[in-house]
Amino acid sequence: MSNGTEARLAELGVELPVAPAPAANYVPFVVVGDLAFVSGQISQNADGLITGKVGVDLTTEEGAAAARTCAISLLAQAKAACDGDLDRLVRVVKLTGFVNSGPDYTDQPKVVNGASDFLVEVLGDAGRHSRSAVSAGALPLGVAVEIEGIFQIRP
Structure with missing residues (x-):
C-alpha cells in the first residue's frame, strides 16, 4: 500500500508532517498485536492551531477542513507506528472525533466527515471505518x- 498511498498523497498535494510529539504525559501511539491505537490529534496546519467553536466561530465547512488536518496527523502517526513503512498499514478501523461546538450545534458528523472523507480519498476501501462524532464543550x-x-497494521 505504501507506494500507492505515498503516490496518492502526492497527487492530492499532501505531505505528511513529522508525527507530532505528545503535548503531555502520554505516548503518541501504542501498538498491540496488529492494532495501532493513535492518541488524539488536534486541528492544526502550517499556520498553527485551528481554534474556535464550530457553529459559533467556525462554519461546518471550516470544521470539516480542521478535521481533515487531524486525519493528516493521524496518518503521520500511523506511519510512525509502522516504522515509517506505510506498506504495513492494512486499514483504518475506527475514528473517534471530538468537535468543540456550541450548545445548540448538532452537525458534528458532518465535521468529522472531513477526516473520514480524506482517509477514504487516500486509502480507498482500506480507509472506511467505524466512527463516533461527539460534541465537546471545550478542547x-x-x-x-x-x-x-x-x-x-501488519506486524
Whole structure:
C-alpha cells in the first residue's frame, strides 16, 4: 500500500508532517498485536492551531477542513507506528472525533466527515471505518477538533 498511498498523497498535494510529539504525559501511539491505537490529534496546519467553536466561530465547512488536518496527523502517526513503512498499514478501523461546538450545534458528523472523507480519498476501501462524532464543550488549547484513531497494521 505504501507506494500507492505515498503516490496518492502526492497527487492530492499532501505531505505528511513529522508525527507530532505528545503535548503531555502520554505516548503518541501504542501498538498491540496488529492494532495501532493513535492518541488524539488536534486541528492544526502550517499556520498553527485551528481554534474556535464550530457553529459559533467556525462554519461546518471550516470544521470539516480542521478535521481533515487531524486525519493528516493521524496518518503521520500511523506511519510512525509502522516504522515509517506505510506498506504495513492494512486499514483504518475506527475514528473517534471530538468537535468543540456550541450548545445548540448538532452537525458534528458532518465535521468529522472531513477526516473520514480524506482517509477514504487516500486509502480507498482500506480507509472506511467505524466512527463516533461527539460534541465537546471545550478542547485542549481551544482547538476546533480532536480525533483519535485505531489502525490495523501488519506486524
